[in-house]
Amino acid sequence: MNRHLNFLFAAIGNIIRNKLRSLILILCLIAVLFPFICAMAISEGIKFQSMISVEEGADIYVTSDHYGSNAPISLQYLQRFQKMEGVVKVFPRVVGRSYFANQLATLVGIPAESIPKSIRLMQGEMFREKGEVMVGKGLAKAVHLQVGVHFTLSANSSKIFKVSGIFDSDTTIWSSNLILMTFEDASEFFQIRGMATDILIYTRPGYAPLLAKEIQENMGASNPDSSGPPLRVQDKSLVKRYFQRGFNYKAGVFTALFTVAFALAIPALLVVSGFGQTERRKEIGVLKATGWQTQEVMEMVTLENLVISLTSAPLAILTAMVWLKLFNGAFIAQFFIAEIGLMAPFPVPSRFLPLPCLFAFLFAMVLTMVGSLYSTWRTATIPPAEAMR
Amino acid sequence: MEPIIRTEKVDKFYYLGRPEEVRALNQVALEIFKNRIVLLRGPSGSGKTTLLNLISTIDRPTKGRIFLFGEDISKYSDVGLSRIRQKRIGLIFQSFNLLPRLSAWENVAFPLLPLGIAEKERRRRSVEILIQLKLEKRVDHAPEQMSGGEQQRVAIARALINDPEIIMADEPTSNIDAESVKNLLEIFSDLKRKGKTIIVSSHDPIFLDFSETIFFLKDGNLMKIEEREKP
Numbered sequence: 001m002n003r004h005l006n007f008l009f010a011a012i013g014n015i016i017r018n019k020l021r022s023l024i025l026i027l028c029l030i031a032v033l034f035p036f037i038c039a040m041a042i043s044e045g046i047k048f049q050s051m052i053s054v055e056e057g058a059d060i061y062v063t064s065d066h067y068g069s070n071a072p073i074s075l076q077y078l079q080r081f082q083k084m085e086g087v088v089k090v091f092p093r094v095v096g097r098s099y100f101a102n103q104l105a106t107l108v109g110i111p112a113e114s115i116p117k118s119i120r121l122m123q124g125e126m127f128r129e130k131g132e133v134m135v136g137k138g139l140a141k142a143v144h145l146q147v148g149v150h151f152t153l154s155a156n157s158s159k160i161f162k163v164s165g166i167f168d169s170d171t172t173i174w175s176s177n178l179i180l181m182t183f184e185d186a187s188e189f190f191q192i193r194g195m196a197t198d199i200l201i202y203t204r205p206g207y208a209p210l211l212a213k214e215i216q217e218n219m220g221a222s223n224p225d226s227s228g229p230p231l232r233v234q235d236k237s238l239v240k241r242y243f244q245r246g247f248n249y250k251a252g253v254f255t256a257l258f259t260v261a262f263a264l265a266i267p268a269l270l271v272v273s274g275f276g277q278t279e280r281r282k283e284i285g286v287l288k289a290t291g292w293q294t295q296e297v298m299e300m301v302t303l304e305n306l307v308i309s310l311t312s313a314p315l316a317i318l319t320a321m322v323w324l325k326l327f328n329g330a331f332i333a334q335f336f337i338a339e340i341g342l343m344a345p346f347p348v349p350s351r352f353l354p355l356p357c358l359f360a361f362l363f364a365m366v367l368t369m370v371g372s373l374y375s376t377w378r379t380a381t382i383p384p385a386e387a388m389r
Numbered sequence: 390m391e392p393i394i395r396t397e398k399v400d401k402f403y404y405l406g407r408p409e410e411v412r413a414l415n416q417v418a419l420e421i422f423k424n425r426i427v428l429l430r431g432p433s434g435s436g437k438t439t440l441l442n443l444i445s446t447i448d449r450p451t452k453g454r455i456f457l458f459g460e461d462i463s464k465y466s467d468v469g470l471s472r473i474r475q476k477r478i479g480l481i482f483q484s485f486n487l488l489p490r491l492s493a494w495e496n497v498a499f500p501l502l503p504l505g506i507a508e509k510e511r512r513r514r515s516v517e518i519l520i521q522l523k524l525e526k527r528v529d530h531a532p533e534q535m536s537g538g539e540q541q542r543v544a545i546a547r548a549l550i551n552d553p554e555i556i557m558a559d560e561p562t563s564n565i566d567a568e569s570v571k572n573l574l575e576i577f578s579d580l581k582r583k584g585k586t587i588i589v590s591s592h593d594p595i596f597l598d599f600s601e602t603i604f605f606l607k608d609g610n611l612m613k614i615e616e617r618e619k620p
Contacts, residue, residue, distance in 0.1 A: 003505035010502055017490035279489075286486045289447045290500040290547065291475025293468050381467065385448035388486060 007296065011303035026312045029367060032265040033316035033360050038323055038332045039254045040356035043247060045349030046336055049171040050243045054236060056116040058200035059208040061239070062215060065232040072195035073231070081199060084214070086207030089114075092196030094186035098155035100179075101143050105153065107179045109186020114200075119175065123147050124165030127181055132164040138176030138346035140166045159189045176346030208235045247336075254335045265367060277375065284379045285387030294380040301376045302369070309364035316364070317357055324350045391459055392420035393555065393586060394444050399453030401439050401609075413439040415609040417453070421588065423554075426581055426599060429590040431606035437590040438483075438559050440606065444588070445478055445557045446470045458554075475500065479548030481558035485540045487532040487547075493519060494528045497546040518546040522576065538569025545576060556580060557588045562595060574599055 015022045062081070064071040073092075081090045094109035112126050119134075124147035127134050135145050140163070145151065149163050161181070169175035187193050203211055212235040234242075287297055323329065329348040337344060379387050401414040414436045421427050421444075429437040442448035443455060446462060454463045457473060465473070474480070487496045497515035506514075516528055522542040532540050541561065548556055556577075562570045574595070577587050589596055597603065605613040 001505075002507060003503060006502040006505060006508075009508070010499070282486070283488055286488065287499070288471065289445075289474060289480055289482075289486075291471055291551065292500075292503055293471040295468075296503045383442075383448040385442040388447075388482070 004299070007300045008303050008307075011300050011307055014300070014304055015307055022308065025308055025368065025371075026315065028265070028268060029308070029312035029364050030316045030319055032261065032367065033312065033363055034319040034323060035261070035332055036258050036363065037317055037320035037352075037356060037360050038329055038350075039251075039258070039335065040359075041320060041324060041350040041352050042329050042333055042336050042348055043251050043254075044351040044353050044356070047243070047247055048351050049349045050247075051240070052118060053116075053171050054239050054243060056118055057236070057239070059203045059236050060201040060212050060215070061198050061234045062201065063198045063232045065230045070198070070232060072192050072197055073199055075194055075196060077199055077231075081201055081215070084211060086204045086211055087201055088204055089202040090199060092183055092199050094183060094190060094192065095197045096155070096186070096190045098153040098189075100139065100151070100153055103139060103142050103177060105139055105177050105179050107153075107181065107186055107189065109181050109183040109189075111183060115180065116169075118170040119180070120168050122166050122168050124163065127164045129162075129164075130182065130185060131160060131162055132181070133161045133185070134165045134167050134180040135163050136175045136178040136346075137166055137168045138172070139178070153189070156189050156191070159185075161185075172346045172349055209237070211235075212238075250336050257335075262363070262367075280376075281379050282388050284376065285384045285389075288380060288387065289384035294377070297380045298373070298377060301372055305365065305368035305372060308368050309361055312364045313357070313361035316360055317352065321352070324348060390422060392456075393423045393458055394421040394588075395419070395456040396440075396444065397454040397456070399440075399443060399450045399455060401436070401443060401448070402451045405451060412609050414443070414450075417606075417609075417611045419604055419611060419614070421586065421602065423586055424581065424584050425586055425601045426577060427586070427588045428596045428600035428603045429588065429606060430592060430596070430603055431612075432592060434608075435606040436609040437592075437606050439609075440604075441557055441559050441588065441590040445480055446473055447480070475503070476551060477554050479551070479553040479556045481541070481544050481548050481556065481561055483560040483563055485532070485544040485564070487540055487543055489532055492529045492531055493524060493535070493543045493546075496532070496543055497550050500547065500550055514550060515546065518549055519543070522546050523572075536566075536569075538565045538572065541565050541569060541573065542576075545573075549580075553585070555586045555588065557590075559590045560593075561589060562591060562593045570595060 062073060062077065064073045075092055078090055078092060081087060091111050091114050094107070096107050097104055098107060099105070112128070115126075121134070122137060124134075139145070145163050145166070147163050147165060150160055151163070152158075152160055161179075167175070167180070169178075181189075183196070187195065201211065212233045215231060216233045284297055288294070323332075328344050329350065330343050333344050333348040337348070396417055396419050399414055399417045400412070403411040403413055417436075417440060429440055431437045439448070443450050444457070446457070446465075450463065454461050456462070458477065462470065462473065488499070491499065494512055494515040497518060498511040501511045501514065516525075519525060519528055519542075522545060524539060524542050524546070527535055527539055527543070532543070535543065541564065545556075548558075561573055565573065577589075577599070581587060589600070601617050603615040603617070604611055605615070
């Protein structure tokens with residue numbers, strides 16, 4: 001045990017004594033690792049928020065299917081769905097987008113009593129009157145909206161809205177550019193009176209798959225207008241799967257890019273870790289000449305790498321946290337969130353889970369090991385006289 | 390009496406089979422006995438350093454056999470050779486080969502690291518030897534803060550830290566002043582009195598009168614062996 005402790009202290013001593021080399025190596029590792037950690041944290045953050053939205057959302061979403069795409073659905077379905085066994089609540093929703101100055105805002109028209117619990121009123125009050133809206137904190141800040149202010153939107157400038165309140169939400173990614181209003185205002189704004197972009201159905205536990213199947217299978221029969229389009233039914237599990245698939249794709253794209261960066265980092269680190277290689281070679285030769293065995297030299301170098309990795313990984317995690325806090329995940333968040341540009345206008349969601357942090361440490365180990373172990377082994381196995389030459 | 394070192398038709402070629410092939414040693418056969426001061430003498434390029442490297446196990450011969458303490462080390466693995474160097478051979482290199490970022494005592498002590506000896510004890514042993522070699526004021530100094538003679542004494546201390554039976558020195562007077570040379574000879578005499586075998590590779594005539602056995606080398610060939618009375 002003492003022997004291994006001696007090697008560990010010698011390794012730490014070497015790292016401290018070779019300050020410049022160690023510093024460059026640690027900085028290189030941080031540069032390689034922190035985008036990965038950032039990306040994983042953002043991915044997990046978005047997943048987490050998405051799942052909150054999905055969990056808070058309806059059990060079944062019904063829209064019209066128009067040539068394979070979602071299309072508005074007639075409000076005549078509301079009563080039919082309400083009558084189905086197992087249905088707890090049904091309400092229509094209008095979701096659309098419009099530019100507000102240069103900001104793309106998402107307009108959602110829903111009954112005030114159906115607003116998700118994660119929405120928290122920060123200023124003002126809930127919309128009550130016609131024309132009143134609640135604006136997401138991010139959007140309000142971006143376009144300088146305050147409670148009581150009147151405004152119009154580019155998609156239908158004849159419609160005038162009044163800000164009744166400003167809200168915040170646990171799901172910043174979805175709510176930051178959101179404008180909540182009554183269903184009637186939204187359908188008027190998008191000129192789809194008598195229609196909704198989707199109908200949300202809440203069911204008793206266990207009923208959702210059966211009801212979704214029933215609506216889907218009997219859509220022809222349930223369609224009051226036989227010439228109308230068929231219905232598209234999505235239950236909660238399907239929505240979850242869509243989200244998951246979307247994230248897997250985005251994470252896959254990022255991982256592919258990161259792998260390229262990782263592959264480039266290995267030769268770069270080989271060069272960096274070879275910094276002072278002549279001196280290192282001679283040092284290994286002297287160690288061997290004075291009785292060290294190859295495995296003892298390797299152990300010390302491995303411990304050096306371990307210490308470097310143990311130093312680099314937490315620093316990379318810390319850098320990722322700072323990057324997310326100060327720069328809102330700039331350059332990285334755009335891989336996961338569409339249409340945000342370099343800097344997201346809202347706090348990019350992030351979550352630091354143990355597994356990606358462990359991966360960061362393992363990546364650091366692999367990089368340092370690849371960079372130094374082979375060259376050390378090669379030097380340690382040649383005759384010491386040659387290594388010292 | 391059995392020699393502690395014996396070589397049998399040892400060849401050492403560099404760049405073997407290539408146009409620039411160098412025959413550094415050619416069919417060298419010698420015997421070295423315990424508690425002798427041995428000199429490997431010859432002009433530059435005669436092969437004395439190569440021979441010293443081979444018998445100190447830090448290099449391997451191209452052909453031939455080397456026996457250390459009666460054992461054929463040509464068959465030894467890397468681990469076996471390292472063990473011999475660790476316990477039975479102390480090496481003093483021409484350019485000292487001190488690790489520049491370590492202090493004097495750390496340079497002396499690092500061969501003890503694989504033995505699992507704690508830092509306090511390593512320091513105690515190192516300082517003890519450094520004091521014997523009159524380096525008590527240089528214990529915590531880096532090599533660059535010391536003179537050539539002092540650096541050499543640190544290298545000697547490192548060679549002695551594991552109390553080896555054989556001490557081998559390559560051109561030990563080439564990088565030190567006259568006063569340090571005098572000190573070195575005193576140290577070697579003292580080591581001989583303690584029963585050690587000293588093998589020196591040098592072309593410095595100062596070792597001629599000092600040595601008991603002299604091997605004369607030229608162009609990689611062992612030309613002559615001279616045995617002298619004990620100085």
